Amino acid sequence: MSDTLEAKIRKLGTQYPDSRTAILPALRLAQEQNGGWLTLESFELVGDALELTPAYCQAVASFYDMFHQALVGRHSIEVCTNLSCALSGAQQVVEAFEQELGVAPGETTDDGSITLRTVECLGGCGYATVVAVDNRYREHVSPEDVPAIVEGVRGA
Amino acid sequence: MGLRQMLLGGTDEHDLTKLAEYQSIGGYSQVEKARAMTSDDLIAELQKANLRGRGGAGFPMGRKAALLDRKSPKPKYLVVNADESEPGAFKDREVMAKAPHRLLEGCLIAAHAIESRNVFIYIRGEYLTEYEIVQRAVDEARAAGIFGDVDITVYRGAGAYICGEETALLDSLEGRRGQPRPRPPFPPIQGLYAAPTQINNVCTIATVPAILELGPDGFTSIGTPGSPGTVLFSISGNVERPGNYELELGTSMRELIYTHAGGIAGGRQLKAVIPGGSSVPALTARQIDVPLDYDSLGAIGTFFGAASLIVVDDRCCMVQLALRSTKFYMHESCGKCTPCREGTRWMVQLLERIEAGDGTAHDLELLRKVCDRIEGKSLCALGDFAVWPVQSYMDKWPDEFVAHVEQGRCPLDGESSIEGIFAPSDQHTHAPVAEVPA
Numbered sequence: 048m049s050d051t052l053e054a055k056i057r058k059l060g061t062q063y064p065d066s067r068t069a070i071l072p073a074l075r076l077a078q079e080q081n082g083g084w085l086t087l088e089s090f091e092l093v094g095d096a097l098e099l100t101p102a103y104c105q106a107v108a109s110f111y112d113m114f115h116q117a118l119v120g121r122h123s124i125e126v127c128t129n130l131s132c133a134l135s136g137a138q139q140v141v142e143a144f145e146q147e148l149g150v151a152p153g154e155t156t157d158d159g160s161i162t163l164r165t166v167e168c169l170g171g172c173g174y175a176t177v178v179a180v181d182n183r184y185r186e187h188v189s190p191e192d193v194p195a196i197v198e199g200v201r202g203a
Numbered sequence: 204m205g206l207r208q209m210l211l212g213g214t215d216e217h218d219l220t221k222l223a224e225y226q227s228i229g230g231y232s233q234v235e236k237a238r239a240m241t242s243d244d245l246i247a248e249l250q251k252a253n254l255r256g257r258g259g260a261g262f263p264m265g266r267k268a269a270l271l272d273r274k275s276p277k278p279k280y281l282v283v284n285a286d287e288s289e290p291g292a293f294k295d296r297e298v299m300a301k302a303p304h305r306l307l308e309g310c311l312i313a314a315h316a317i318e319s320r321n322v323f324i325y326i327r328g329e330y331l332t333e334y335e336i337v338q339r340a341v342d343e344a345r346a347a348g349i350f351g352d353v354d355i356t357v358y359r360g361a362g363a364y365i366c367g368e369e370t371a372l373l374d375s376l377e378g379r380r381g382q383p384r385p386r387p388p389f390p391p392i393q394g395l396y397a398a399p400t401q402i403n404n405v406c407t408i409a410t411v412p413a414i415l416e417l418g419p420d421g422f423t424s425i426g427t428p429g430s431p432g433t434v435l436f437s438i439s440g441n442v443e444r445p446g447n448y449e450l451e452l453g454t455s456m457r458e459l460i461y462t463h464a465g466g467i468a469g470g471r472q473l474k475a476v477i478p479g480g481s482s483v484p485a486l487t488a489r490q491i492d493v494p495l496d497y498d499s500l501g502a503i504g505t506f507f508g509a510a511s512l513i514v515v516d517d518r519c520c521m522v523q524l525a526l527r528s529t530k531f532y533m534h535e536s537c538g539k540c541t542p543c544r545e546g547t548r549w550m551v552q553l554l555e556r557i558e559a560g561d562g563t564a565h566d567l568e569l570l571r572k573v574c575d576r577i578e579g580k581s582l583c584a585l586g587d588f589a590v591w592p593v594q595s596y597m598d599k600w601p602d603e604f605v606a607h608v609e610q611g612r613c614p615l616d617g618e619s620s621i622e623g624i625f626a627p628s629d630q631h632t633h634a635p636v637a638e639v640p641a
Contacts, residue, residue, distance in 0.1 A: 062356075065396060068358075068378045070378040071375070071378065074361070075328075075359070107378070107379065107380055110380040110381060110537075111328070111361035111363050112363065112627075113361040113362035114362075128527075128624055128625045128627070130290050130477075130481050131291060131439035131440050131445075133527055133624040134440045134513070134516075134519065134620055135441075137624065138621070138622070141625050152629070164627070165625040165630065167288075167364065167626075167627055168289070168290040168481075169329055170287050170288065170293045170295075170329065171293055172293050172511070173293055173437060173445035173446040174446075175445070182329065
């Protein structure tokens with residue numbers, strides 16, 4: 048499995064004028080194949096494939112919000128709480144998720160299935176509140192929608 | 204309705220994500236027209252059209268193209284900034300989702316102007332659905348042979364507001380932490396891989412086919428003399444009908460808020476408008492009789508920015524709004540230069556103290572001073588973006604800030620519309636953080 052991943056990343060490296068450019072897609076691939084988060088082994092693998100040091104790979108990953116370096120749930124629920132969503136009641140949406148999932152933002156449910164996060168502007172301000180479920184946007188989310196969203200994720 | 208929609212025209216009647224449908228309304232015919240022209244002539248046309256950058260800075264796109272070092276022996280790059288992350292802005296997303304081929308057509312025209320064969324579209328990582336739509340459009344147009352000797356690569360970011368800053372975007376595209384570069388050298392001389400690079404916003408590039416179609420004279424007859432064309436305005440917050448509205452530049456802000464967006468939701472009173480995305484100085488309810496164009500907004504001390512209006516009704520506490528805005532800029536500060544990295548943390552601590560009722564008159568003064576020590580002193584504009592809203596809230600709603608200090612509590616007493624709002628930075632620890640002295 049690891050060999051296949053490394054081969055895929057090596058190939059990514061040939062697709063750009065400089066193989067270093069492949070680091071974001073490579074880290075994304077490594078993260079997907081490791082259950083949604085990156086470990087030191089991931090950085091070694093990406094580094095070997097792109098001829099970069101593991102430390103460099105980790106430094107890059109740590110800069111971007113979509114890379115995770117701690118265990119996460121199989122699914123993610125991310126609630127935008129920036130200005131437009133806040134003005135439209137995002138805090139009540141976050142609270143509804145907290146209640147439904149029994150975890151605070153930044154935490155994962157005990158069964159390891161869902162990580163709840165609050166996030167900065169997702170670019171859906173006109174359709175507040177925006178919630179990204181496994182990176183797919185749900186718009187106009189109100190607290191009443193929360194149980195069905197959670198049920199849908201649990202069933203997925 | 205008479206208005207020519209340069210960006211979203213045809214999207215109601217057709218599925219313009221499909222190549223055949225885009226071509227059925229004349230799509231990609233402007234590329235052929237452009238390719239029949241020399242680069243010099245094409246740049247002259249773009250300069251005459253005076254298309255001002257839609258990403259925020261408003262720099263004329265044609266002049267940018269003219270500045271590019273076309274004599275360099277290195278490859279020339281065109282980079283489309285699709286990292287739309289400014290709070291309040293969601294228009295690039297709609298253009299990519301509904302008219303991806305128009306964006307690609309603009310890319311091919313702009314690439315011809317600067318003699319580039321390599322186009323990158325850098326799209327923020329969160330826009331997964333839009334990435335897929337644009338990538339499918341690229342695959343379809345490439346397979347149909349429309350690209351010629353140009354290739355377009357769609358590249359996904361991974362979650363960082365600062366990558367919308369053009370030099371940070373370049374660093375990110377080079378596989379680094381996305382941190383802004385000192386300038387000079389400017390990207391048209393030394394950009395991606397140290398080669399001449401032109402960087403434009405999605406809406407800027409997607410407007411380019413209309414310039415070829417209408418000609419510079421036709422294009423400049425729309426909008427205002429200083430700000431020609433149409434713009435896709437994003438309007439959000441406490442209005443009845445938030446959304447994107449494509450309108451001529453120079454449309455009045457009152458008309459956008461009250462006619463197109465249906466006025467303030469729930470019959471409440473307007474308190475503030477943040478006109479260009481969350482980073483610009485706010486306006487009061489008395490300042491909305493202003494034409495929406497670069498020069499008119501500049502004349503009243505704010506910015507056209509990303510044409511993204513956030514409308515705030517009278518239930519909102521301006522100290523809370525300042526705090527939430529500042530938490531965002533603190534979270535997104537890349538950490539490269541000190542005034543922004545440290546200053547935004549000081550601002551958050553001071554605003555938290557003031558909002559909690561623990562602030563003093565000295566804290567208000569100190570907040571002003573910290574703002575002064577960030578503004579204009581950071582490597583990129585993010586420092587200014589953190590400061591401008593806060594300064595404008597303090598200037599225009601001074602009584603609210605003073606009331607927090609004098610009454611020792613928020614005067615809205617838990618009734619603010621954004622009471623209890625969360626921020627991602629609350630989940631993080633930023634140790635070691637220098638404590639602001641009490």
